[in-house]
Amino acid sequence: MIDQRRLIGVIGLVLLIAAGIGGWMLYTGDAGGTALTVNGTIHKTFTEQQVRALPSVTGHGGSVSTTGIKSGPFTIKGVPLTILCEAAGGMGENQTLRVSAPDGYMWVFDYNQTHGEGFITFSPDLKEIPSPNLIPVLMYEQDGQPLTQEQGGPFRIAILTQDDTQVITEGSDWVKWVSTLEIWS
Numbered sequence: 001m002i003d004q005r006r007l008i009g010v011i012g013l014v015l016l017i018a019a020g021i022g023g024w025m026l027y028t029g030d031a032g033g034t035a036l037t038v039n040g041t042i043h044k045t046f047t048e049q050q051v052r053a054l055p056s057v058t059g060h061g062g063s064v065s066t067t068g069i070k071s072g073p074f075t076i077k078g079v080p081l082t083i084l085c086e087a088a089g090g091m092g093e094n095q096t097l098r099v100s101a102p103d104g105y106m107w108v109f110d111y112n113q114t115h116g117e118g119f120i121t122f123s124p125d126l127k128e129i130p131s132p133n134l135i136p137v138l139m140y141e142q143d144g145q146p147l148t149q150e151q152g153g154p155f156r157i158a159i160l161t162q163d164d165t166q167v168i169t170e171g172s173d174w175v176k177w178v179s180t181l182e183i184w185s
Helices: 004-028 048-053 081-087
Strands: 036-039 043-046 057-064 070-080 096-100 106-110 135-142 156-160 168-170 180-184
Touching (some): 036 081, 070 081, 070 156, 081 180
Antiparallel strands (some): 036 043
């Protein structure tokens, strides 16, 4: 007869491994549709397909890290943050939008930033330029292709412009692997 303690230990180990695999699949988007949670006065959850079905914009943007590493500019497609805020019941002028990822990274945007104002902008050669009209988006396509996990997909924040200006913004705003948007007072 199998020792009861050993059996419980084996069952516990199997459950722990299964939970780890299931969590990793959810994190990497392999569990049949990545969920995005948007919280405000209304709580909404979206699959990747539902996010892609929302009104979107296309434009150009890139980022620069705090160490000076430039990425882009890219052709970007995504859902404006203002549309996602409206889906959660709207965002007031005195509220903030907290953007979170499963790796623990979080960034906070104020009302003006969710509307494209208050960003420091650079040319592709990293010289500061006057800010063109900017649109912060939940990006899901880069250069016509779905974002890969390595690029921060399936969803990441991007700051784009729809005019002819090639614009670079600070990389700390470009949250990778976005899973939650929360409106806070």
